[in-house]
Amino acid sequence: DAGVIQSPRHEVTEMGQEVTLRCKPISGHDYLFWYRQTMMRGLELLIYFNNNVPIDDSGMPEDRFSAKMPNASFSTLKIQPSEPRDSAVYFCATAGLARTGELFFGEGSRLTVL
Amino acid sequence: GDSVTQMEGPVTLSEEAFLTINCTYTATGYPSLFWYVQYPGEGLQLLLKATKADDKGSNKGFEATYRKETTSFHLEKGSVQVSDSAVYFCALSDRPGNTGKLIFGQGTTLQVKP
Numbered sequence: 001d002a003g004v005i006q007s008p009r010h011e012v013t014e015m016g017q018e019v020t021l022r023c024k025p026i027s028g029h030d031y032l033f034w035y036r037q038t039m040m041r042g043l044e045l046l047i048y049f050n051n052n053v054p055i056d057d058s059g060m061p062e063d064r065f066s067a068k069m070p071n072a073s074f075s076t077l078k079i080q081p082s083e084p085r086d087s088a089v090y091f092c093a094t095a096g097l098a099r100t101g102e103l104f105f106g107e108g109s110r111l112t113v114l
Numbered sequence: 115g116d117s118v119t120q121m122e123g124p125v126t127l128s129e130e131a132f133l134t135i136n137c138t139y140t141a142t143g144y145p146s147l148f149w150y151v152q153y154p155g156e157g158l159q160l161l162l163k164a165t166k167a168d169d170k171g172s173n174k175g176f177e178a179t180y181r182k183e184t185t186s187f188h189l190e191k192g193s194v195q196v197s198d199s200a201v202y203f204c205a206l207s208d209r210p211g212n213t214g215k216l217i218f219g220q221g222t223t224l225q226v227k228p
Contacts (some may be wrong), residue, residue, distance in 0.1 A: 043218040105157030
């Protein structure tokens with residue numbers, strides 16, 4: 001199994017630009033989570049999906065952030081327009097049917113907004 | 115709401131020293147408890163877990179016991195190695211065995227020196 005695959009691994013952009021982060025979950029996992037990690041705030045849950053449906057988006061910081069899961073094998077997190085304070089590592093994590101409570105994390109996308 | 119509190123880091127130890135990282139939690143129900151580890155440049159991965167009171171989770175020489183009376187889940191290892199240098203996260207899930215969202219602590223950085 002390839003694990004959770006995220007792209008890009010690194011993104012450097014200028015303030016005001018649109019950023020799209022991508023995630024391919026582990027096949028068969030029906031939960032997908034987007035987390036943001038910063039030194040100041042630690043690990044924050046932004047949104048999560050179950051069977052491609054958003055369940056809780058209360059962690060999305062503001063309307064500039066949006067996430068979609070058009071099918072079971074793909075999700076995106078979009079920031080438009082981006083700001084320097086969005087600089088962070090964004091992780092996608094998935095969980096499967098076994099209900100063990102274990103999350104499988106991707107390697108993260110490091111975003112730098114200049 | 116539910117929360118997790120970890121001891122602040124960084125923790126710096128010499129190789130073969132004894133490790134304790136404290137974790138306490140607040141929860142209204144009967145959570146499952148987890149320790150995740152993040153090695154440099156990687157995503158988080160599950161280290162160990164416990165699903166009910168008095169359970170002991172163990173893996174790779176690490177142990178943690180679910181203490182309901184003290185609402186704690188402290189991580190211990192008898193003899194650390196340089197390769198254990200990483201960030202350690204304590205987490206809880208509000209429903210045992212559920213793959214719903216996890217609540218993470220702030221993380222504790224461990225540095226082991228040769």
